[in-house]
Amino acid sequence: xxxxxxxxxxxxxxxxxxxxxxxxxxxxxxxxxxxxxxxxxxxxxxxxxxxxxxxxxxxxxxxxxxxxxxxxxxxxxxxxxxxxxxxxxxxxxxxxxxxxxxxxxxxxxxxxxxxxxxxxxxxxxxxxxxxxxxxxxxxxxxxxxxxxxxxxxxxxxxxxxxxxxxxxxxxxxxxxxxxxxxxxxxxxxxxxxxxxxxxxxxxxxxxxxxxxxxxxxxxxxxxxxxxxxxxxxxxxxxxxxxxxxxxxxxxxxxxxxxxxxxxxxxxxxxxxxxxxxxxxxxxxxxxxxxxxxxxxxxxxxxxxxxxxxxxxxxxxxxxxxxxxxxxxxx
Amino acid sequence: xxxxxxxxxxxxxxxxxxxxxxxxxxxxxxxxxxxxxxxxxxxxxxxxxxxxxxxxxxxxxxxxxxxxxxxxxxxxxxxxxxxxxxxxxxxxxxxxxxxxxxxxxxxxxxxxxxxxxxxxxxxxxxxxxxxxxxxxxxxxxxxxxxxxxxxxxxxxxxxxxxxxxxxxxxxxxxxxxxxxxxxxxxxxxxxxxxxxxxxxxxxxxxxxxxxxxxxxxxxxxxxxxxxxxxxxxxxxxxxxxxxxxxxxxxxxxxxxxxxxxxxxxxxxxxxxxxxxxxxxxxxxxxxxxxxxxxxxxxxxxxxxxxxxxxxxxxxxxxxxxxxxxxxxxx
Numbered sequence: 141x142x143x144x145x146x147x148x149x150x151x152x153x154x155x156x157x158x159x160x161x162x163x164x165x166x167x168x169x170x171x172x173x174x175x176x177x178x179x180x181x182x183x184x185x186x187x188x189x190x191x192x193x194x195x196x197x198x199x200x201x202x203x204x205x206x207x208x209x210x211x212x213x214x215x216x217x218x219x220x221x222x223x224x225x226x227x228x229x230x231x232x233x234x235x236x237x238x239x240x241x242x243x244x245x246x247x248x249x250x251x252x253x254x255x256x257x258x259x260x261x262x263x264x265x266x267x268x269x270x271x272x273x274x275x276x277x278x279x280x281x282x283x284x285x286x287x288x289x290x291x292x293x294x295x296x297x298x299x300x301x302x303x304x305x306x307x308x309x310x311x312x313x314x315x316x317x318x319x320x321x322x323x324x325x326x327x328x329x330x331x332x333x334x335x336x337x338x339x340x341x342x343x344x345x346x347x348x349x350x351x352x353x354x355x356x357x358x359x360x361x362x363x364x365x366x367x368x369x370x371x372x373x374x375x376x377x378x379x380x381x382x383x384x385x386x387x388x389x390x391x392x393x394x395x396x397x398x399x400x401x402x403x404x405x406x407x408x409x410x411x412x413x414x415x416x417x418x419x420x421x422x423x424x425x426x427x428x429x430x431x432x433x434x435x436x437x438x439x440x441x442x443x444x445x446x447x448x449x450x451x452x453x454x455x456x457x458x459x460x461x462x463x464x465x466x467x468x469x470x
Numbered sequence: 471x472x473x474x475x476x477x478x479x480x481x482x483x484x485x486x487x488x489x490x491x492x493x494x495x496x497x498x499x500x501x502x503x504x505x506x507x508x509x510x511x512x513x514x515x516x517x518x519x520x521x522x523x524x525x526x527x528x529x530x531x532x533x534x535x536x537x538x539x540x541x542x543x544x545x546x547x548x549x550x551x552x553x554x555x556x557x558x559x560x561x562x563x564x565x566x567x568x569x570x571x572x573x574x575x576x577x578x579x580x581x582x583x584x585x586x587x588x589x590x591x592x593x594x595x596x597x598x599x600x601x602x603x604x605x606x607x608x609x610x611x612x613x614x615x616x617x618x619x620x621x622x623x624x625x626x627x628x629x630x631x632x633x634x635x636x637x638x639x640x641x642x643x644x645x646x647x648x649x650x651x652x653x654x655x656x657x658x659x660x661x662x663x664x665x666x667x668x669x670x671x672x673x674x675x676x677x678x679x680x681x682x683x684x685x686x687x688x689x690x691x692x693x694x695x696x697x698x699x700x701x702x703x704x705x706x707x708x709x710x711x712x713x714x715x716x717x718x719x720x721x722x723x724x725x726x727x728x729x730x731x732x733x734x735x736x737x738x739x740x741x742x743x744x745x746x747x748x749x750x751x752x753x754x755x756x757x758x759x760x761x762x763x764x765x766x767x768x769x770x771x772x773x774x775x776x777x778x779x780x781x782x783x784x785x786x787x788x789x790x791x792x793x794x795x796x797x798x799x800x
Contacts, residue, residue, distance in 0.1 A: 369730050397727020
């Protein structure tokens with residue numbers, strides 16, 4: 141079958157509600173800084189009302205990555221569940237606008253479209269409170285063999301493990317990808333998410349994944365080690381491509397004995413780190429599907445991340461394809 | 471022959487004259503910030519008199535490394551040339567005091583003992599103006615087969631290439647080490663030093679060295695590349711152990727496909743970076759001679775460097791052996 145798509149991504153379909161806050165706000169509202177916490181609809185409404193200067197934007201980790209890939213000129217498919225409500229329509233429209241195929245049938249009843257209340261602190265760190273809502277309804281029936289077989293890479297976010305049906309959908313997609321020769325990439329998503337599903341993620345790593353994305357804290361949590369170098373020693377013995385992000389320290393890319401240490405791309409001012417990892421994944425995956433070596437793929441990753449953290453919001457504001465061209469990477 | 475010594479080091483025998491300065495001083499006195507410049511006796515006297523609050527201490531890159539090794543409990547020999555004058559006696563005494571064997575015969579006439587005028591700026595960066603004096607007189611006659619054969623590792627500083635006779639002595643020592651099965655370690659010393667002898671250093675790397683020490687700028691100069699990752703790709707294909715230091719970014723240790731990325735050890739306040747690389751080499755060499763793996767050797771390196779930069783002066787003020795014990799590294 142022809143590979144008409146570069147990447148097919150599965151993730152929670154979420155609309156972000158972003159607001160600048162100070163640390164006092166985080167304390168008052170009992171928000172854990174720097175991580176993602178799952179919340180229920182009641183708390184979602186409460187925080188939504190507490191947010192001042194809020195902005196809405198289509199989000200979701202893997203969906204953001206697809207936005208980055210689209211901005212680089214890649215052809216993508218997104219699989220995720222919204223409800224047929226105002227936020228759901230807004231999410232779908234955002235995918236269509238950037239040219240990402242999004243054909244998952246929306247839920248017609250049940251909980252409303254997911255939202256993520258993102259509190260961005262003065263230092264650019266973001267704390268996320270996520271109401272999963274309709275995104276939990278993603279199921280095995282939403283996985284289409286033809287879509288997965290049509291892509292070079294299947295990209296799955298670890299957050300999907302928070303819902304049994306979405307996890308089942310992911311496992312089905314993985315089996316299809318193996319049959320079809322579609323490479324399987326996975327992001328650990330969040331250190332707490334790793335804490336919740338550590339054993340399952342380790343089994344995925346061992347049996348299913350070709351490409352792993354993790355930031356330093358997630359990778360430490362996965363291997364239960366204290367230092368980055370211990371992570372690296374563990375991952376060097378793994379038979380796959382690992383892209384490990386380290387915030388201001390850039391990234392380390394390893395594929396067995398081939399290791400790249402890549403500095404972060406310069407940013408005039410870090411405004412909001414929301415989506416940095418998603419953008420990195422976009423740049424890195426773009427490098428891989430375009431046949432770049434691991435070093436240049438990593439450099440595409442840090443370049444995309446630098447664009448995202450220079451402004452509010454988790455999706456690119458300028459063409460990543462143009463930026464990559466200026467940097468001599470495409 | 472029994473290996474009664476861990477490391478034998480060859481380097482310029484220098485007494486440091488250290489003074490805090492501001493950037494205006496560097497401009498006024500035409501001192502290039504952050505590097506080592508060779509000066510003549512006239513300029514040495516001029517700068518010496520311009521320095522206020524000056525302190526004298528035995529120095530020299532490789533000699534500092536031996537001081538670090540002694541502080542870790544290793545057994546070392548230093549080979550270098552002083553004159554039998556006040557500074558020369560002070561240098562010899564400092565070696566004896568810390569238990570490093572130093573039996574190179576002092577020059578009885580000719581130029582006086584070498585000194586290095588170290589201007590330490592507000593940001594901790596040091597600029598070195600070196601009058602090589604008697605240290606240039608080191609020659610092949612000073613190299614003793616038995617001393618080199620008695621050590622596990624021969625450690626040579628690249629600065630020796632600045633003098634033909636010291637370079638000849640180094641080459642003789644390298645040949646003896648190869649015969650005796652003593653491992654050969656080399657430090658690139660300074661980016662300008664690399665610029666002066668790039669081709670020769672590349673030949674050494676290819677034909678003679680087992681262990682290479684370089685900071686990021688030196689390594690970039692050696693391979694004439696722009697980024698750290700390019701250095702790493704070049705060094706990963708080299709058949710030896712490379713310890714690459716990156717200032718606040720820690721170090722990367724590579725031995726073919728085995729790569730370690732090690733963060734800098736925490737320092738409450740960086741006071742003076744003089745000797746950071748020398749101390750790193752001490753910690754790393756100590757790890758190697760004690761049979762530690764490359765990761766722990768690198769961690770010993772960054773630990774020693776952190777001690778040195780937390781105070782003025784290039785030699786440890788507290789026992790590195792105790793620090794390494796507290797860190798669980800010995």
